[in-house]
Amino acid sequence: MINRVTSKHWFIAGQGSIGSFVAYNALLSGIKCDQIVRNVNHSKQTWFHPIGKQPTALPTPITSVDITPNSIHYLIVPLKAYDIVPFLQQAMPYLADDAAIILCHNGLGTIELVNDLLTPNMNLFFCTTSNGLYKNKDGIFQAGLGGSQWSHVAGNNPDKLNNDDLVPLFVRITQVDNLQKILWQKLIVNCVINPLTALHNVKNGALAQLVFAEDIESIIKETLLIANKLGVSLELSAMLKAVNQVIANTAENYSSMNQDVKSHKQTEIDFISGYVVKEGLKLNIPTPISLSLYNQIKAL
Structure with missing residues (x-):
């Protein structure tokens, strides 16, 4: 057989x-x-x-x-x-x-x-x-x-x-059966960790510093607006916890976007913050934070 x-x-x-x-x-x-x-x-x-x-x-x-x-x-x-x-x-x-x-x-x-x-x-x-x-x-x-x-x-x-x-x-x-929800959870984590660590040239663990707290929450809130409008039910408190857990678990790592920027390679920003911007335009929802991160990474 x-x-x-x-x-x-x-x-x-x-x-x-x-x-x-x-x-x-x-x-x-x-x-x-x-x-x-x-x-x-x-x-x-x-x-x-x-x-x-x-x-x-x-x-x-x-x-x-x-x-x-x-x-x-x-x-x-x-x-x-x-x-x-x-x-x-x-x-x-x-x-x-x-x-x-x-x-x-x-x-x-x-x-x-x-x-x-x-x-x-x-x-x-x-x-x-x-x-x-x-x-x-x-x-x-x-x-x-x-x-x-x-x-x-x-x-x-x-x-x-x-x-x-x-x-x-x-x-x-x-x-x-809920892959879309899982992918959005991972996208939100990436929307926080990848651009911030690349722009500030730090390891993931540095994002646990208080100075990044406001930026992290703002990115999550904006991305959740898009996710929820698309029918993906996620909550701010749960995503804050998830993001901070990944930051802690990967504290000594450099994100892939950080490594790409340092190596002068193309980044995946179009499919991370750029995706949020694109979906926001379709839904007529402004995404100024994601757009700013997208433009800053593109300018590096």
């Missing part, structure tokens, strides 16, 4: 932290998995450093040259939000007519854009994860094992994947 889980051949976009985490877990589980890169000559073999175990060399990545057209049935796209659509535009010739695609990134705003690219039989899923992973010149390091939540977000076949398919890849993962 064919095992439904191990018979799937997964493809992963890139060699980032989350993608390499999934590739490592696939390797352990005997699941066929290939990481796709633009140019194999510019990539190198990635070493994954799991907690409490010896480092493991991940299989050599592949490029589009190695992929047969219409052959990708299962694809995970754990890229920066601004790279999602360009990658999928290039990948379309290689996707099967009934492909299942999982997006995994910070921020909001890609689901609608990707849905416009899909053919009728394709299905789109979204996964949000809190696994503690970081990348340096020696490979991908696992700092902590967090949880992940996922859901079907577009397409006619929500049963194309189930939780058993994803547990071997993400380990602690749960299928949820």
